[in-house]
Amino acid sequence: MSKKFLEEYLYAPHGFRDYEPATYRLIKKIISTMEEIPLKYGYELYDGPIVERRILYEVKSGGEIVGEVFEVKGKSKEKLVLRPEMTPTLGRLIARMDQELVKPVRWATISRYFRDETPQRGRVKEFWQLNVDIIGLDSAYADAEVITILHDILIELGLKKTEFQIYVNDRRILEAVLKKLGITNIDEVYPILDKKDKLLQEELKKQLGKAGLKEKEIELLSLKFRKFDKYKEDILSQYKGNKEILKISKDLNQIRKNAFVRFLVEKGINESNAEKLFDISEIHGPLKEALFELEKYVSEFGVEHSVFEHIKELEEYLESFGVIDTIILDASIVRGFAYYTGIIFEAFDSESLIPRALAGGGRYDNLVSVLGGPQIPATGFGMGETVILEILKEKNRLQGVSIGIPEIGIRPLNRNTMKKAHEIAQILRKSGKHVLFMPPKGKLGKTIEHFAKRGVRYLVIVGEKDLEKQAVTIKDLETGEQEQIAIKELERYLNEIIKN
Ligand code: HAM
Numbered sequence: 001m002s003k004k005f006l007e008e009y010l011y012a013p014h015g016f017r018d019y020e021p022a023t024y025r026l027i028k029k030i031i032s033t034m035e036e037i038p039l040k041y042g043y044e045l046y047d048g049p050i051v052e053r054r055i056l057y058e059v060k061s062g063g064e065i066v067g068e069v070f071e072v073k074g075k076s077k078e079k080l081v082l083r084p085e086m087t088p089t090l091g092r093l094i095a096r097m098d099q100e101l102v103k104p105v106r107w108a109t110i111s112r113y114f115r116d117e118t119p120q121r122g123r124v125k126e127f128w129q130l131n132v133d134i135i136g137l138d139s140a141y142a143d144a145e146v147i148t149i150l151h152d153i154l155i156e157l158g159l160k161k162t163e164f165q166i167y168v169n170d171r172r173i174l175e176a177v178l179k180k181l182g183i184t185n186i187d188e189v190y191p192i193l194d195k196k197d198k199l200l201q202e203e204l205k206k207q208l209g210k211a212g213l214k215e216k217e218i219e220l221l222s223l224k225f226r227k228f229d230k231y232k233e234d235i236l237s238q239y240k241g242n243k244e245i246l247k248i249s250k251d252l253n254q255i256r257k258n259a260f261v262r263f264l265v266e267k268g269i270n271e272s273n274a275e276k277l278f279d280i281s282e283i284h285g286p287l288k289e290a291l292f293e294l295e296k297y298v299s300e301f302g303v304e305h306s307v308f309e310h311i312k313e314l315e316e317y318l319e320s321f322g323v324i325d326t327i328i329l330d331a332s333i334v335r336g337f338a339y340y341t342g343i344i345f346e347a348f349d350s351e352s353l354i355p356r357a358l359a360g361g362g363r364y365d366n367l368v369s370v371l372g373g374p375q376i377p378a379t380g381f382g383m384g385e386t387v388i389l390e391i392l393k394e395k396n397r398l399q400g401v402s403i404g405i406p407e408i409g410i411r412p413l414n415r416n417t418m419k420k421a422h423e424i425a426q427i428l429r430k431s432g433k434h435v436l437f438m439p440p441k442g443k444l445g446k447t448i449e450h451f452a453k454r455g456v457r458y459l460v461i462v463g464e465k466d467l468e469k470q471a472v473t474i475k476d477l478e479t480g481e482q483e484q485i486a487i488k489e490l491e492r493y494l495n496e497i498i499k500n
Contacts, residue, residue, distance in 0.1 A: 015117075015125035021404055027128065029401045030157060030385045030392070031110050034130040037153045038108035041145070043132065046107050048089040054079040056088040059370070064336060068115040070125075082114035085382065086131040087339065087364065088371070094135050095373025103136035103376075122356040122387040132361075133380025135368070140310050142379050143343040143363060144317030150347055150359055150381055151323040157388060158397040159349070164358065166323075167330040168287065168345040170311045171362075173294070174334060176303045177280060181273045188267045189277070193334045196260055196281055197226050197355070203259040204248065211244035221245075223353040228252055230351065276301070281332035287315045290329035314343060339364040343379065349391045358391070359383035402455075406434040407498055409451035409477075413463035414440045421462035424472065424487065431491055433498075452477050458494065 012018045019027060035045070051074075057066050069081040083089060086109060094105065110130045117123055132149055134142040147166060154164050174193075178186055192199070201222045208218045224231035225248070232249070239245040248255065257278050264274035283294045295308050311329075318324045335344045344362030361381025369375045392398045408428060412421035418440070425435045436456055438447045444461075451459055461473040466484060474493070475482040485493050 013125075015119040017124060017126070025401050025403045025405075026389060026393075026398050027385055028403050029398070030388060031128050031130070033156050034153055034383060034385070035108065035110050037149055037156060038106075038130075038132045041106070041149055043106045043108040045109060046093070047109050047111055048083070048086070048093065050083055050112070051080050052083040052089060054081045056092065057081070057084065065115070068117055070114050070116055084113055084115045085337075086111070086113070086129065087133075087337070087367065087380070087382070090131070090133055090135075090380075091339075091364075091367040091371045091373070091378075094368050094376065094378075095371040098368075098373050098376070101136075104142070105135040106133075107135070108132045120356075122354040122390050124386055128385040130383045131380060132383075133378060135378040136376055137379075138377040140313035140343070141317055142377070143314050143345075144321060146361065146380050147314075147318065147327070147345060148321050148323050150345075150361075150383065151326055153383065154347065154358065154388075158392060158395075161326055163351065163395075164326060164347055164349050165328050166326055166345055166347045167284075167328050167333050168311070168314070168343060169329065169331055169333040170307070170343050171334065171340055172307045172310065172342055173298070173303070173331075176307045177277075177298050180298075180302050181276065183269060183273060185267060187338075189264065189269065190334045191336070192260070192263045192267065193277075193281060193332050194336050196332050199259045199263060200256050201226055201355070203255060207248055207255070208245070211242060211248070220353070223355060225252065226355065227353070283331040284328055287311075287318070287324060287327045287329045290331075291315065294329065294331050310342060335360060335362055337364075339367045339370075341365045345381065347383075349387075352391050352394060354387055354390055356387050358387050405455035406436040407457055408433050408435045408494065409447075409454075409456040409459045410435060410437045411444065411447050411451075411459060411461055412440050413444070413461060417462045417464055417467060420467060421460075424460060424462065424490065428491065428494070431495075433494065448475075448477065458497065460490070 017023075039045070051072050054069060054071070057069060065084050069084050072080040072082060074080055090107065094101070108131065110128060112126055113129050114126050116125055119125060130153075132146055134146060147168070150166065155161070175186070178189065183189060204222045204225050205218050208221055213221065221235070224235055228235075228249075235245070235249060257275075260278050260281065261271065261274040264277060265271055269277070280294065280297060283290055283297065285293070291308065291311060295305065299305065315324070318327055333344055333346055335346070340362040342363035342365065346360040347358040349358060359381050361379070363377070363379040365377045366375070367378060410421050410425045412418045422437065425437050428435045436451065436454060438450065448459065457477055459475040459477055461475060463473065466472050469484070469486075470488070471484045471486050472490065473482055474485050
C-alpha cells in the first residue's frame with residue numbers, strides 16, 4: 001500500500017468526522033443540553049430508522065435534499081437512503097398512528113442524519129440534529145412554543161441574548177405577494193429568495209477575483225461582505241488603499257440588487273416585479289416594526305391585511321414569553337423545503353462568519369395529509385450540533401466540560417489491598433462519582449502521571465499500613481498535598497472537597 005493511501009486511510013472519509021474523546025465530550029454536552037429543554041416542556045422522545053425510503057424525500061421534502069441523499073444498497077427492491085432529515089419520517093408516523101395519539105403531539109428526537117453536501121465550516125456529511133415538533137395544535141401559540149424552546153436551548157448552551165437572532169417570516173405573506181404580482185412559478189422563485197445571500201456572495205467572489213486577491217482571502221472577504229453592517233469598519237480599514245474593494249463597498253447595495261433581480265428575470269419574472277420582490281426581501285428588523293413596514297409596502301399592491309394575522313399573533317406570544325428581543329423579521333426567509341406552509345424561522349449567530357444557520361424550522365400543515373393521514377396542523381424545527389459546536393469553540397465557551405473525566409483515581413499499593421481498594425471504588429461509583437482504577441503494576445509515580453493526564457484530581461491510595469487503621473491516603477494531584485482519611489469518612493470527605 002502506498003504511503004499516501006495509508007495516510008488517507010487513517011482519517012474518516014471526506015466530510016465525515018472521527019469523534020475522539022476530546023471532541024465527543026463537547027458534542028455529548030451539546031446534544032444532552034439540546035434534549036433536556038424540550039423534555040422540560042413536556043415533550044416525549046421518539047425515533048425512526050436511520051435507513052428510509054428514498055420516495056419519502058422525493059415527494060415530500062423537495063428542494064436540494066433529494067440530490068444530497070446517500071443511497072443504501074440492500075437486498076430489497078425498494079430504493080433506500082440514509083435519512084437526511086426527520087420531518088417526513090415524523091409525518092409518516094403521525095399519518096399511521098393518528099387515531100391512537102393524544103393530541104396535540106409534542107415529540108422530540110435527537111439522532112444522526114446524513115447529507116452528501118459539499119463540506120465547509122459548520123457543514124458536514126453526518127451530523128446530529130435535534131427535532132422538536134408539535135402536531136395537532138392550530139394556533140400561533142404552537143409556533144411560539146417551539147421558537148421559545150429554540151431560544152432556551154441557545155441560552156442554555158451558553159449564548160447571550162445579544163449573540164444570536166431568530167429570523168422569522170410567513171410563507172402565507174409571500175404567497176399572497178406572488179399571487180398579487182401574477183407570479184405563478186413559486187417553485188423557481190423560492191430558491192432564489194432562499195439563496196439570496198449566497199447569490200450575492202458568489203457575485204462578490206467574481207468581482208473580488210478581479211481585485212487580485214487570493215482564493216482564501218476572497219472567501220473570507222465575501223463572507224464579511226455578507227455581514228457588511230458588522231464588518232464594515234474592518235473591511236474599510238484593512239483595504240484602505242484598494243480601490244476595487246472600496247468601490248465594491250460603495251456599490252454593495254446595487255450589487256446585491258443586480259444579483260437578485262438578474263436571477264429572477266432569468267426565471268421569467270418581469271423587471272418591475274423582480275425589483276418589488278427585492279425591496280420586500282430587504283425588509284428586516286425587530287418583528288413589530290418590520291411587520292408594519294412590510295404590511296404597508298405590500299398593501300399598496302393589494303395584499304390583504306388578513307395574511308398578517310398569524311404572524312401578529314405570534315409576535316404577541318413571543319413578546320409575552322420574553323423572547324421578542326431575539327426575534328427579527330426577515331422578509332427574504334423562505335426555507336428550502338417544499339412542505340412549509342406558514343411561519344418559518346432560522347436562528348443565526350450574530351457575529352460568526354459561518355454562513356450556516358444554527359437551526360431552522362416552520363409550519364407544515366399539509367405534510368401529514370400528503371402522506372395519507374388526515375389534514376393536521378404541524379410546526380417544529382431542527383437544530384444541528386455542528387454549527388453551535390464551532391461557535392462555542394470560537395467563543396471559548398466549552399471550558400470545564402467534564403464528561404468522561406473521572407474526578408477520583410484509586411490505586412492499591414499491592415495485590416493484598418486490591419479487594420479493599422475495589423470495594424471502595426464500587427462504593428464511590430454507587431454514590432455517583434466517576435472513579436478510575438489502576439492495578440498495582442509498575443511504579444506508583446507512573447500511575448500518578450497517568451491519572452493526572454486523564455484529568456483526575458484526587459487519588460485514593462490503598463496501602464496495608466493505612467488499612468490497619470481502617471484508613472486510606474488521599475493525594476490532591478494538583479497541589480501535591482496528601483492526608484490520611486478514615487474509610488468511613490471517605491465519602492463525606494470527598495463530597496466536601498469535590499464540592500469546593
Ligand atoms: P434544515 O434547515 O435542513 O431543516 O436543518 C436544520 C438544522 O440542521 C440546520 O440549521 C443545521 O443546524 C443542521 N444541519 C442541516 N444540515 C447540516 C449539515 N450538512 N451539517 C451540519 N448541520 C446541518 C430540517 O432538517 C427540517 N426537517 C427541520 C424541521 C423540523 N422543520 C420542521 N420540523
